[in-house]
Amino acid sequence: MPVLRIQSVQTRNQDGEDATFFHPFLDALALKMNCYASADLLALPNPRFHAQFEIINPSMDVVIVNKGWANPLSWGQYFWISMGNNWGPSGSYTTPHKWGIHPAAHGWNEVFGFRGIIKAYSFQGENGEIDIDAFGVSEIRWFRVGRTSLL
Amino acid sequence: MAKKQDAKIKRDRSLAEDVISNEFLPPPPDGLFAVRAGRRTKLVGDVALDNDLSTTTTTKKKKK
Numbered sequence: 001m002p003v004l005r006i007q008s009v010q011t012r013n014q015d016g017e018d019a020t021f022f023h024p025f026l027d028a029l030a031l032k033m034n035c036y037a038s039a040d041l042l043a044l045p046n047p048r049f050h051a052q053f054e055i056i057n058p059s060m061d062v063v064i065v066n067k068g069w070a071n072p073l074s075w076g077q078y079f080w081i082s083m084g085n086n087w088g089p090s091g092s093y094t095t096p097h098k099w100g101i102h103p104a105a106h107g108w109n110e111v112f113g114f115r116g117i118i119k120a121y122s123f124q125g126e127n128g129e130i131d132i133d134a135f136g137v138s139e140i141r142w143f144r145v146g147r148t149s150l151l
Numbered sequence: 152m153a154k155k156q157d158a159k160i161k162r163d164r165s166l167a168e169d170v171i172s173n174e175f176l177p178p179p180p181d182g183l184f185a186v187r188a189g190r191r192t193k194l195v196g197d198v199a200l201d202n203d204l205s206t207t208t209t210t211k212k213k214k215k
Contacts, residue, residue, distance in 0.1 A: 003204060005200065007194060007196045007197065008196075034194070036197055036200055038200075069186050071186075075188055075190045077197075078190060078193050078194075078197055079188060079189065079190055079191055080191045081186065081188040082186065082187050082188070083184050083185070083186050084184050085184070085185040094184050094185070098184075
């Protein structure tokens with residue numbers, strides 16, 4: 001049976017560390033999912049994935065960011081995907097502010113959660129994109145954004 | 152000391168592998184954020200999952 005899982009999720013800063021505290025304007029925040037695809041899933045015609053990078057505000061218990069990305073499954077069984085620039089240059093970092101999660105915009109809530117979702121599809125020519133019963137939802141990775149208001 | 156050096160070499164190697172496997176990809180449709188992906192090394196959880204998926208259990212009924 002085809003399997004697509006998220007084994008773990010990470011919140012990476014500009015130093016490549018799996019960090020839990022971020023400056024809202026200066027630190028990079030890249031959301032990373034470590035994934036697993038079974039061999040029989042990859043053997044299907046044109047296997048693809050659609051991933052959602054969600055950020056949760058726990059004080060409201062709502063998803064405040066939900067960004068999707070679809071692509072062929074082309075990195076073997078053990079792979080990672082990430083969203084957000086944490087490699088620079090520093091002006092190009094995807095900061096918490098750019099993600100839209102400065103605490104000031106969320107009632108001074110400072111703690112947020114990252115949750116990943118991934119689903120599998122198979123593109124089968126005339127039949128189009130077929131949904132596969134293979135998907136994963138990660139644990140929630142909690143992290144804090146500082147209240148600093150200065151640039 | 153040698154152990155420390157070994158650990159550093161291992162860490163450097165794993166970082167290097169991470170970089171080698173990076174693929175810069177086109178941005179997602181909304182065009183806002185960059186995405187990257189790559190192969191990763193096999194983890195303990197993967198081994199368990201592989202074993203689970205490849206194990207077929209057959210149960211034979213005992214003859215009375």
